[in-house]
Amino acid sequence: MTSLYNPRQDNWHEHFQLNGAEFIPLTAVVRVTVKLLQINRIDRLKERELLIQAGILNPPLF
Numbered sequence: 001m002t003s004l005y006n007p008r009q010d011n012w013h014e015h016f017q018l019n020g021a022e023f024i025p026l027t028a029v030v031r032v033t034v035k036l037l038q039i040n041r042i043d044r045l046k047e048r049e050l051l052i053q054a055g056i057l058n059p060p061l062f
Contacts, residue, residue, distance in 0.1 A: 005033040018059050021048035 005015055010029070017024040023039050025031040034040055051057035 002028050002032045004036065005029050021045045021052060 015025070015027045015030040017026055022045055023030070023034055025034050038044070048057065052059060
């Protein structure tokens with residue numbers, strides 16, 4: 001069993017990499033989290049791209 005990513009305990013940069021608007025899992029914890037929460041579903045990627053383009057979401061900060 002693998003735990004999920006916990007933003008209060010886990011360091012984002014150790015577990016994730018960002019490729020445009022897509023989250024790239026670097027660990028098993030994040031592979032499970034991304035799959036379970038469907039973080040890279042196409043509609044979520046499109047929404048994230050729009051937020052980044054609008055300057056609402058600043059990728060290096062999350």
